[in-house]
Amino acid sequence: MELVALPRxxxxxxxxxxxxxxxxxxxxxxxxxxxxxxxIVETEGYLATGDxxxxxxxxxxxxxxxxxxxxxxxxxxTLRQYVLLDVVTEGKDTPSAVLIRAVEPVRGxxxxxxxxxxxxxxxxxxRALDGIDMTDPDEDLFIADDKKQLARKVCVSSRIGISxxxxxxxxFYYE
DNA sequence: CACCAGATCCTCT
DNA sequence: GAGGATCTGGTGG
Numbered sequence: 493m494e495l496v497a498l499p500r501x502x503x504x505x506x507x508x509x510x511x512x513x514x515x516x517x518x519x520x521x522x523x524x525x526x527x528x529x530x531x532i533v534e535t536e537g538y539l540a541t542g543d544x545x546x547x548x549x550x551x552x553x554x555x556x557x558x559x560x561x562x563x564x565x566x567x568x569x570t571l572r573q574y575v576l577l578d579v580v581t582e583g584k585d586t587p588s589a590v591l592i593r594a595v596e597p598v599r600g601x602x603x604x605x606x607x608x609x610x611x612x613x614x615x616x617x618x619r620a621l622d623g624i625d626m627t628d629p630d631e632d633l634f635i636a637d638d639k640k641q642l643a644r645k646v647c648v649s650s651r652i653g654i655s656x657x658x659x660x661x662x663x664f665y666y667e
Numbered sequence: 668c669a670c671c672a673g674a675t676c677c678t679c680t
Numbered sequence: 681g682a683g684g685a686t687c688t689g690g691t692g693g
């Protein structure tokens with residue numbers, strides 16, 4: 493299996509488009525000589541402006557600084573004991589992102605990581621990966637296209653697990 | 668320094 | 681569907 497990182501222009505688009513198109517793509521984690529691969533099956537977009545649920549809504553701080561990087565960078569943050577992974581979308585200083593909410597096992601991982609905290613756990617995502625450039629082929633975390641992906645129906649819904657801006661249709665998942 | 672809000676998850680009913 | 685476990689940095693005194 494050839495695993496090539498998606499280019500920056502894939503991520504340099506509106507978060508809703510990136511969130512939708514990330515379904516079926518492969519999340520790749522290189523770790524201690526091994527390669528973990530999961531197929532992305534659920535995502536959520538977070539907007540740069542007018543989105544109270546986005547971590548960037550109140551401006552830049554040390555916690556969310558990675559959201560202000562250029563498209564294709566990782567925004568890794570913790571929620572209680574869990575580590576969550578976002579990919580930054582749109583250009584620099586346009587702080588939007590897509591949360592990877594679930595992956596299916598492809599290689600090296602077992603079970604279904606059917607929640608953002610479980611994705612972080614299954615693929616050993618750590619804070620050290622916060623801010624890395626996921627379009628850089630030398631990095632230990634990136635997203636690759638899957639040439640053999642099957643056509644599956646994409647569903648859209650409002651986001652879950654948040655208390656503000658609940659009504660935006662920014663959650664994408666396979667039927 | 669104290670307080671508290673979370674993009675969660677697991678274990679009960 | 682409710683409640684608790686458990687962690688970190690933002691915010692305000």
